[in-house]
Amino acid sequence: MTTTTSTTTGAATTGAATTPSALAAQARSAELEAEIARDPSRFRVLTGDRPTGALHLGHYLATVANRVRLQRLGVELFLVVADYQVITDRDDAGDLPAAVRDVLLDQLAAGIDPDRTTVLTHSAVPALNQLMLPFLSLVTVAELERNPTVKAEALDAERRQGRGMSGLLFTYPVHQACDILFCHGNLVPVGLDQLPHLEVTRTVARRFNQRYSAARPYFPEPEALLAPSPTVLGDDGRKMSKSRGNALELRADEDETARFFRRARTDAERHITYEPERRPEVANLLEIGAHFAATTPQALAEQVGAAGAGRLKQLVTDAVVEGLRPLRARRHELVAAGPAVVGEVLARGNARANAIADATLADVRGLMGTAY
Template identity: 75%
Template sequence: MHATDSVRTARERSATLEHQIATTPQKFRVLTGERPTGALHLGHLIGTLDNRVRLQAQGVEIFLVVADYQVITDRDVADNLPATVQQVLLDYLAAGIDPEATTVFTHSAVPALNQLLLPFLSLVSVAELERNPTVKAETAAAERRGRRGMSGLMFTYPVHQAADILFCHGNLVPVGQDQLPHLEVTRAVARRFNNRYAAQDPYFPEPDALIVPTPTVLGNDGEKMSKSAGNALEIRAIEDETAAFVRRAKTDSERHITYEPERRPEIANLLTIGAHFAGTTPQALADDVGSAGAGRLKQVATEALVEGLRPVRARRAEAAARGPEYLAGILARGNARANEVADRTLDDVRGLMGMRY
């Protein structure tokens, strides 16, 4: 199937899934998460966190992994991980993640999940891993940097991701359309395991992709917002820092404001941010600002952003005030739940493979 046909099919399937979520959310279990490499920023909030909160509110069961093992896929050490994990957890709570409804856990605390990597690795070839977009990108990046060769952990990352999703029998994974190839490895692992060990009664689901809007949010230098680039607005930033971030944001020399993401990416970025928090669309906001120019756009975007982030930062401050013990308790409960599920899955896998002694 041609790539564009594949994306079109995935989008049509996602529309069907959204209807099913609205009517029978209990049918779905989502696995999602990120690496704890620093406090989360505005791009995370708009791109992924708000969607997780939406699914949570609809009644979908969510497993949210803080992928601490994945921090060392492309770096030699993981600096002060406990403090970083706490910051990420605070950002989750700030965004509206409810630890009573969503299972928040860390990779390293769930041994059975990681042990699934071994049988899963037997189901994929080296060539398949080499074709994975993340692995290909890391190979190219390592060559540009002149650093040591790719780590084995990075090379097997797609299969580790399959273990993340399948340990809890996740059947729905929110992704942007550019991430569809990543999910194909997980689907292949599930399909091949079932064919080899559970042909009569398939054990693992082949998870569906839920394509969600994932706008690329730019930093104030006009490049993709990134913690490592130093161009990000962190969720924990205060109001003055928020205003300063928008004030420094790049625009262009055209007076009239239009929403043209390809031709005017910096203007489109401010429109996307402002519209997200104002509850409108980038096009409608552009029409509203019109000939008032970039100065007016920045004013509108700042007001919407400051007001929209007010409850987010209030929730973060409230959670932080409850202290490290409160955060540790959330992770302890989430890790216990994840271990319960992972232990059961690993035991089932051993049984199906004839390795229960």
């Protein structure tokens, strides 16, 4: 599933995390983690990003680090660079080849291994996108209109650009169903706010099976893996986003990293405590620092204590610089090696994705009686 938003935990925890459906999803995720530990070969994960530019710290903490973790555990991953989805809410895709290259350089530098993860682009896998036609027949307009993420993204697009909802944005959840089901993905890392998207995929799979393959279900109904994915705040206290100009890119150097954290908002209280609801900006820094220092936000807060925000920012800066040092060094090596590196990764991944998508589309046509 392509990453659009991330679940609101940590510094941005809301009541949504304690609803019955959320609690059930969290309990099932814990069971799935145990099953992955026992037999990772049972799972095929689809994940991905819209290539709108180089990845930032929020991407890393919310999704990329978890992908690398799953890959390391032995789960088979499909990573889609969703170039077609760039135009869901914008008229100008910008320098798309450069954006795709930046996203992949960041992913490879972070530890994505093309020998173990299939990397593909939407536009290079025609059969994947052709699944949209039969899949659209399996959902209603009303069901898509009720999707909360579609509504939120449409409002955001109109607010930022003054444009209405495009047909591609409206059918975004169905296109994501194509992403997941073309490779028979059965596990999708998502945030709580992306569960409605995944439910559309489950609905498409279930209805296809009921209509065309009742005796032997063809598509799996993928499950959600709710990984710890905090909403990382930018230096202005809002959710980190490149479009807001408040993000720290993964490829930033040490001086840029230090300047970013010096600018980061905190509050007027000198004694540092971990209270996400009451002190979200401080909690955000503690969560970032704790991740890279391999500790807990509470322990880091106790370490800083009365030393204040300046000391906290310095500790977080040091932890992030040291934690991202291997990634940044690897990225420099990949850039120095030239554009052929990314080209080869995409060529291999797209070839495998095309073989799988072609086979899936052939099966779908056969089951629907449209193979002539």
